Amino acid sequence: MLTSARNQLSGTVTAITRGAVNDEVEIGLADGQAIVAIVTHSSTEALGLRIGTPAFALLKASWIILLTDTAGIKLSTRNQLAGTVASVTTGAVNAEVALTLAGGDVITAIITNESVRNLGLTVGAKASAAFKAAHVVVGVKA
């Protein structure tokens, strides 16, 4: 599997909810957390997605919002995965922050250096990765 998406989280399809045009596909991860993706019916069919199908979620690092201090706010994103900061690599303007989930999966987000400072993101800090279900790309091995 070779794509440029920084985040490729593997799991198993745990739920599929059919809507009029789109399906919500839930992919369970190793640590018990789940990723919700919105894809069209035709994609669900083309990929052969069923409960139990091994699948992966693709996310570019620029699609992810990090948050801390979650007690203070509620967001509309279906996906909010809790983890621990494993590394922070700062560039000229942006930084790459890697979050390790309890099951060992890693989510990398690109945020500004300013946000790294504001959020106090240092190795070991607790943080959550938030992203909309409509942004998640689902894949399977052919």
Add this chain to the structure above:
Amino acid sequence: MLTSARNQLSGTVTAITRGAVNDEVEIGLADGQAIVAIVTHSSTEALGLRIGTPAFALLKASWIILLTDTAGIKLSTRNQLAGTVASVTTGAVNAEVALTLAGGDVITAIITNESVRNLGLTVGAKASAAFKAAHVVVGVKA
């Protein structure tokens, strides 16, 4: 409220239009412009969104398209906020452009240096920030 999203625009819910699965939530800003977000019913309920609820819209700077010369084209994005360029910070490849709206809100977009030149984005220039309603994350203080 601590998130890494560069743009956190606060306002009040001014309309909620229910669809089959998703709701369109309109957040009125200080200057009379509004942001339209598409979120699921369950998010509308979980966040307790009603007309008059104070809420904020989150947008990463990389999700925003800037445009000028709007008379010449029409775009499908529900959100097109008009403003004035307040600052342009150029990096090696990308630039951060901050747009001030009439009510004082600031929207920051990350675009290429090439686009800064092509669009003639200098301080004081008029420009619009375009983004899809499906990209907007809605939040409330818990």
Add this chain to the structure above:
Amino acid sequence: MLTSARNQLSGTVTAITRGAVNDEVEIGLADGQAIVAIVTHSSTEALGLRIGTPAFALLKASWIILLTDTAGIKLSTRNQLAGTVASVTTGAVNAEVALTLAGGDVITAIITNESVRNLGLTVGAKASAAFKAAHVVVGVKA
């Protein structure tokens, strides 16, 4: 037409499929490939989209996933345009990869340098640009 979106692919509307709230708009490109966009009914009307209308698709470079070795995986993205790597410009962390489609259109993606190495993206290599229909912005000349 002046926008900051790196990718502005021009074509003609070849299909419009109406859903409950959203429409799927297909824009045929010069090389016979097509881009599928999801926009609201109101946008379809406001832009006057009909079969045969000249239109363009806007995409920021950060919204695009590149993939190679496509035989090994299937993705849920409606859009997967096949092309050939025309250039790779590496920065400190990210790289810009330009893909030329058969009809001469160019799609630019921003991915990490690490992905450039992992995917073996050198000039002349075959690759595909994948992006969700919900991400595509449609425009017309007014």
